[in-house]
Amino acid sequence: MATTTKKEKNYPLLPRREIESLISEGKQIIIVDGYALKLDAWMQYHPGGDKAIQHVVGRDATDEVNGLHSEEARGMMKRYRIGRVEEGKWKNFLSPIQGGYFRGRNEEGEEWESGSGSEEGSSVFDEGLRNRKGGSSSASSVEEDEGKDGMAHLDALTKEEIKLDLQRYPALDTETQERIVEKYRELHERIKGAGLYDCDYKAYAIEGTRYAIFFGLFLFFLKRKWYIPSAVFLGIFWHQLVFTAHDAGHMGITHNFQVDTVIGILIADFAGGLSLGWWKRNHNVHHIVTNSPEHDPDIEHMPFFAISHRFLQGLRSSYYERVMEYDAAARFFISVQHNLYYVIMLFARFNLYRLSWEYILKGQGPKKGVAAWHRYLEFAGQVFFWWWFGYGVMCRSIEGNWNRFWFLMVSHAVTCPLHVQITLSHFAMSTADLGVDECFAQRMLRTTMDVDCPTWLDFFHGGLQFQAIHHLFPRFPRHNLRKSQKMVQEFCEDVGIPYALYGFVDGNKVVLGRLEEVARQAAILKKCRDVFMEGEKGKH
Structure with missing residues (x-):
């Protein structure tokens, strides 16, 4: 207090x-x-x-x-x-x-009790996630009992995975959670005292030099009509640039809201065609309800991906305010999602263009206050981007429609590692809802993992390899994230929270394993429904 x-x-x-x-x-x-x-x-x-x-x-x-x-x-x-x-x-x-219920002033009833765990879905990150080639024990039992209702099977999975999370992570009682909160706040003070909130502007000078080299190579090859090398370097430029836009969106550069926002808009909108405002609205929710199937837009990718069996029930997204239907398209894509994962990631940037324009045209950002004018700057940025890229590069600088097509595809496909990196830190982690008693620090570490890599590769990952640390301290300058890793590990050991750390290759294997597991559950659900429908027909 x-x-x-x-x-x-x-x-x-x-x-x-x-x-x-x-x-x-x-x-x-x-x-x-x-x-x-x-x-x-x-x-x-x-x-x-x-x-x-x-x-x-x-x-x-x-x-x-x-x-x-x-x-x-x-x-x-x-x-x-x-x-x-x-x-x-x-x-x-x-x-x-x-979905919380609140009594009015004159409404009688028992005091609302927060539960130690809800009946909502979950997945866990543990050895079993990588080793369950044949599915979970509950999945096997359902296959033996093919007449069992499919939804009952999904509910059983939900309860099983919540149980596993409750066993793996600290208890949700008040005393345990208060101790974690206290230790987390002590860690925060240690980090501030060590000066790790101070931005390293020399690192950004190096970043800026690297960006200029990539953009220069893009122009160099474009002028000589070497379209594929030009497209590759433009894609690399976009890939690297996003990391600084991410920093600016979290006020991790100057720590001044207006200055960092303008920096972010100049990078994201003017240079990359992506709306910083859309990203902030989406990303702030992600940081609050990380990996919640109903609420976190960063894991809501129906019909293409489902990282939890709960998406097979047709959930309503509170962010998009619509039901994510488990329809025919979803049934197809999810059945092969582990095979199409990297293919779809090649084209992920196109969807970000759509979301950006939707945000700006629908006026989803603040209409009043200190951020209201950002919408107009973003609109100008979008017009500028499509003028220099859409018209100046695609229409005026490239000869022939096939050359234009391949330039567009290659330049966007090269940004694929960024989208893999973004999903990597969350797709493999828990989606369980353990209820309202779980503290912020535990929830962030339970739903996010870090990626281990050598220091010289930090530029490639752009700080996103330290997502667990970033989720604990979102405004932390990314060039200081590695310096805090030991302190975070010590905190995790002290409070008994597992610190998820995978190599890049192993992390990708875990993600593919999760996608394959959900695809397998989708096949089991279909089998259950088919058996149930045949039984119903037999009764008539």
């Missing part, structure tokens, strides 16, 4: 029942440093979008807020305080966007 000043002591004490009633009326109440914040007025201004706030309504979001926001932003949030909460650990509600 944070200490309060004399002025802050004037805030009234809000009983838990009062906060529940306010949320039932549609108020956006979160808990930060022992205070209740009412964020209704801030929703339309929030640069990270409204969804990120909605997912922490009714919860103690202290670590999420501290991790994702600058000191200036955190100071600004104090104006939204409406009261204090009772001393001791706040017992989280399940937020409305995630």
Whole structure:
């Protein structure tokens, strides 16, 4: 609990029942440093979008807020305080966007209890994930009992995987989770004290030189009509550039919101054709509800991929606000997803163009406040990108339609390692929902893995190889991530949380194993349904 000043002591004490009633009326109440914040007025201004706030309504979001926001932003949030909460650990509600129920003022009923684990889906990262070539024990039993209902089989998998996560990770009781929170905050202070939040601008000078070389080689070969080498270097330029846009989106360069955002837009929109605003809205939700099948847009890739058997039930995405149907297209792609993984990754950038324009044209970003003008800068950036790339390069500089086609395909396919890297750190990890009692640090480490690589290859991975550390400290400058790895490992050993670290090749094997496992579950589900339907026909 944070200490309060004399002025802050004037805030009234809000009983838990009062906060529940306010949320039932549609108020956006979160808990930060022992205070209740009412964020209704801030929703339309929030640069990270409204969804990120909605997912922490009714919860103690202290670590999420501290991790994702600058000191200036955190100071600004104090104006939204409406009261204090009772001393001791706040017992989280399940937020409305995630299906939580809140009693109104005059509504009777038992006190809402947060469970130690929900009945929702899960997957685990353990040795079994790589070794289960023939499927899990529950899968085998279903194949023996082909008449068993397919949904019952999926529910059994859900419970089994939650059980495995509960066995592998620290207990969800209050004492254990409070100790993890305390140790995590101590680690945060150690990292700040070591100066690791200070950006290494010399590293960016090297980055900028590398970008200029790649772009120069792209132009050099383009002028000589060597289209394939030109396309390769343009793709490498885009691949490398995204890492700095990621840094800027997290305010990891200058730590100034406006400056870093403009840097990010110049890189992402003007040079790469991708919307930084879309990325921030999407990515902030990802950092809050990492690897949740219903809520994390970074793992919602139906109909092409399903990394959890729960997608086979047709889940509703709270981010896209639609049901992700397990339809005919999904049944086909998921049945072969482990074979098509790298092929689809070759074309992933095209989908990002679509999402970027959708975000800008639909006005999904803030319409008021300090971030409102970013939409117009992004629109200008998109026009500029399609002018220099779409018209200047594709139409004016390349001769012949086949040359244009191959230039387009090659330049975009070269960015494939970036998309593999992004999915690598999460596709192989747990998708289990262990309930609202799990603290931020444990949830991040349970759903994210790091990739081991030699120091000289850091430029290739661009900091994304330290995703677990990045999820613990999102605003951390990426050139300092490796320096903090030992401290994070010590923290994990101290609190008993497994630190997932794979080599790049082994990590890819684990991802392919996960995709193959879900494909196998899809085949079992189809078999169960076919048997069930035949049985029903026989009754008539």
